[in-house]
Amino acid sequence: MRRLIILFALLLLAPRPGEVQGATDTGRFSHDQLIGYARKYGTPLYVYDGDRIARNFHRFKGAFSAAYPKTRFYYALKANTNLAVVALLRRCGAGAECISMGEMKVALQLGYQGPEILFTASSKSPEELAFAVSNGVLVNLDSMGDLENLVAVVEKLRKRASISFRVNPDVDPMTHRHIATGHKFSKFGILLDRDEYIHAYRKAKECRWLDIKGIHSHVGSQIVTLDPFIRNVELVSTAVKRLKRELGIEIEFIDLGGGLGIQYEDGAPPFPPELVAKEMGTRLKTRLADLGHTPVLVLEPGRYFVANAGILLSRVNSVKITPFRSFINIDTGFNHLIRPLLYEAYHRVRVLSGKGQRELFDVAGNVCETGDILAHDRLLPRPVPGDYVAILDSGAYGASMASQYNSFPLPAEILVRGQRDEVIRTRATFDDLIRNQILPDDLKR
Secondary structure (H helix, E strand, C coil): CHHHHHHHHHHHHCCCCCCCCCCCCCCCCCHHHHHHHHHHHCCCEEEEEHHHHHHHHHHHHHHHHHHCCCEEEEEEHHHCCCHHHHHHHHHHCCEEEECCHHHHHHHHHCCCCHHHEEECCCCCCHHHHHHHHHCCCEEEECCHHHHHHHHHHHHHHCCCEEEEEEEECCCCCCCCHHHECCCCCCCCCEECCCCHHHHHHHHHHHCCCEEEEEEECCCECCECCHHHHHHHHHHHHHHHHHHHHHHCCCCCEEECCCCECCCCCCCCCCCCHHHHHHHHHHHHHHHCCCCCCCCEEEECCCHHHHHHHEEEEEEEEEEEECCCCEEEEECCCCCCCCHHHHCCCCCCEEECCCCCCEEEEEEECCCCCCCCEEEEEEEEECCCCCCEEEECCCCCCCHHHCCCHHHCCCCEEEEEECCEEEEEECCCCHHHHHCCCCCCHHHCC
């Protein structure tokens, strides 16, 4: 009965055969272009629209720069760490928000200077802290333990470090539980409703090797309502005024994180950055009017810049019809796009060359796990083996979270700018699968 209801609803809402499936069907790419890329480079294949990434950045930057007098923008590398994508955003003017030594090394290799990098991991090793300090990276501290570890590092190196603290405002971001980071039960940040953050800043002020620069708060990801952003502004701005009043600390920047959501579903209402920027900027200016100085507003999107610029292309292996479910079996799975399994995320799916009758399908991956379903209950034209499927809005947390589970090599990635398409990651090989593994001599054939 449930499937009959879903099928009826989808039939009412679905475009007729031959109609374009929404203004953002497959972005700038026609179905024939995507088929061409799949044939040229093979599948699975990540395709990134470099021009769209640049447009996304400049739209976001323009919105917030118009709403607040002093702004700075970092790119959250974890969303997509491909060198070409990071370099493109650096050219646009983005700084680098990093979670690991690996991400810091990527940023430094691409020409970022230490102050242009923000190291925000919640669990930092002594080696990572030493690397950050040695390279002049700004360290965003997550806890008192984090502070103690950094103090030990700077005293040993006898080198100054610029810091901020991540605070937890206990704001419900109204998003999936796995990407809600600003509530009091999450592992992130120092709670604002206690005086621990005052204690943390006081202790940091006592260390002659630490330069206090800012305060940081990121409440979650894929947020599509104003309230969490507004509440975060209100709570963090109050904290900034307390720091000046009680400790004499003038915060140079207020980092309010990222989290702006995108439209993953056809027909979803837009959530424009201009709206968020206006509301946040207005409230921030009003609440800080009596501060005596104007801190820089820092923002660090990842998803907004790259998600809707990426498409995962796959080939149909087979179609399986049972009395209970129908499946389109493709040549990729959650090992290459884990968001549907990890976050119960919805991605739009297009059968690029299917000419068959529209039917209700699950799009199933090739990983040997029951949960390897990339899309449930989709009304799609029945394909035949060799047809191609596009999984849209896969530019963020797709390739960067991919694994070699089931010994499937990692996909190739290409970047398209203008009329030029270029490989930016070659397809992994069998040698890549077993690289760094050592077979003991007595187990060799």
